[in-house]
Amino acid sequence: MKCEETRKKLDAYLHGTCTPEEERAIEEHLHTCGECGRYMEEHLKRQASPDADPAIPELSREEQRKIVRKAKWKNRFATSIVVFNIFIIISLISMMATGIIYAFIGTDANRVIQTAVQMTMPNVYSDAGGTNIKVFFNADLEGSLQKRVGSEERYVGKYHGKMILNHLNFSREWVDGRYDLDLYFLHPQVFASQQEEEKESYRRGANETWEAxxxxxxxxxxxxxxxxxxxxxxxxxYQILKDYDVEIVWYAVDTGTEEERDSHLLSMGETLWGIHEYALHSLVEEDVYQEKGDGHIREKAFKNGLALLAEHERWAEKVIWNYDETSIKDIQKYVDEHGVKCYGAVLTGPTKELLKLAGNEHVIYAALGEVDFWNWYNKDAGGALYH
Structure with missing residues (x-):
């Protein structure tokens, strides 16, 4: 029944003179039409005014009010059901759209995070990252943070990322609540520019490492x-280190920015850049399973890593301490002109084998990181549980 027909039959409905079929049709219309419900309420108010012709008994008027209240509540309930169904439909559509979007964005964001971590944190890398799709274009990113000591990979924490479309919030969660920065580097140009007294202090620092x-x-x-x-x-x-039973896990790369810091010893967040061996698998397509050699692959991996961070600078700046967009572009220009050259490395292996480096004429400084029980052998099986 349409609005016009309902309003014509309203008096007959209130007096109870409609047919049962007409009553059902009017009630169904009132349940879904808020405008006619309000019209009915105004009609009753006019009937109840002092100037109105008392055509309807008082009892009938009370019953009419009950009918109006019932119609209102049913209308509200029906509206709520409609709104709820619309919300469910929108949520399902948004989840599907979010899944499609983050099938691409989530993968790229995880790659940027992992690349930024392993290029700025000596011997720290992420070997796995996942995207948990939410509704309304939200997603959670998560991945493990690891390092290598000897032949074993050690879990040191995990990263968390919360994304709303292209916006990223990033945080790290370390084992025991913190990560100790024990690995420091001394750039050769910085060392050469120091007075003899300063040089001697660095030699003493290296000697303490050898004594340890x-x-x-x-x-x-x-x-x-x-x-x-x-x-x-x-x-x-590789030629400098070929006679030692150790593994190179991270390379400190010369970027032309190392002399810009007040601190001469470089660590995370102090213009320290490099490349982790693990990152080669994600940054280049060539076969990189050789332990030594193929220096051109490492060069390509470092340049590809810089290009990825420069392309997604909004994400990179959330991960890298003291991030500077200009710095990355300057580094790209510098390595294009000078090539990718290294001034240091993070090594791991038997403690006494590392001690032999004290006699290497090319080593000017050394910093000791973590120490573990002997594991310098190949296990038949191994793994880890995280949950």
């Missing part, structure tokens, strides 16, 4: 950051 390695027992493995007397290509670094 002497005191550690034979059955241990360690993590060591070594700084070299000049900048070298990847292949040249």
């Amino acid at each position: 390695l002497k005191m550690l027992p034979e059955g241990t493995v360690s993590e060591l950051a070594v700084s070299l007397d000049d900048v070298y290509s990847f292949d040249e670094m």
Whole structure:
């Protein structure tokens, strides 16, 4: 029944003179039409006014009010059902749209986070990251943070990212609530520019590291950051370190920005850039399973990493401490002109094998990181549980 017909039959309905079919049709219309419900209420008010012709008994008027209240509540309930159904439909549509969007954005964001972490944190990398799709274009990112000490990968924390479309909020969660920065580097140009007294203080610092390695027992493995007397290509670094039973896990790369800091020792957040061995698998397409050699692949990986961060600078600045967009562009220009050269590396292996580097003429500084029990062998099986 339409609005016009309902209003014509309203008096007959209130007096109870409609047919049962007409009553049902009017009630169904009142349940869904708020405008006619309000019209009915105004009609009753006019009937109840002192000037109105008392055509309807008082009792009938009370019953009419009940009818109006019932119609109102049914109308509100029906409206709520409609709104709820619309909300469910919108939520489902938004979830599907969000899933489609983050199938691309989520993968890119995780790559940027992992690349930024492993290029600015010595010997820290992320080997896995996932995207948890939410509704209304929200998503949660999460991945593990690890490092290598000896032959074992050690879990040191995880990262969290919350995304709303292209906006990223980023945080790290470390094991025991913190991550100790023990790996420091000394750039050779910075060392050469110092007075002899300053140079001697760095030599003393390196000697303390060598003494600590002497005191550690034979059955241990360690993590060591070594700084070299000049900048070298990847292949040249392999030649310098080829006679030692150690593994290079992270390379400190010369970017032309190392002399800009007040602090001469460089660590995370202090213009320290590099490349982790693990990152090669995600930043280049070539076969990178050789332990040594293929320096051109490492060069390509570093340049590809810089290009990825420059392309997604809004995400990169959330991950990198003291992020500077201009700095990345300057670094890209610098390595294009000078090549990708290294002035240091994070090494891991048997403690006493690392101690032999004290006699290497190219090593000008060393910093000791973590130490663990002997694990310098290949296990038949292994793994980890995180949940």
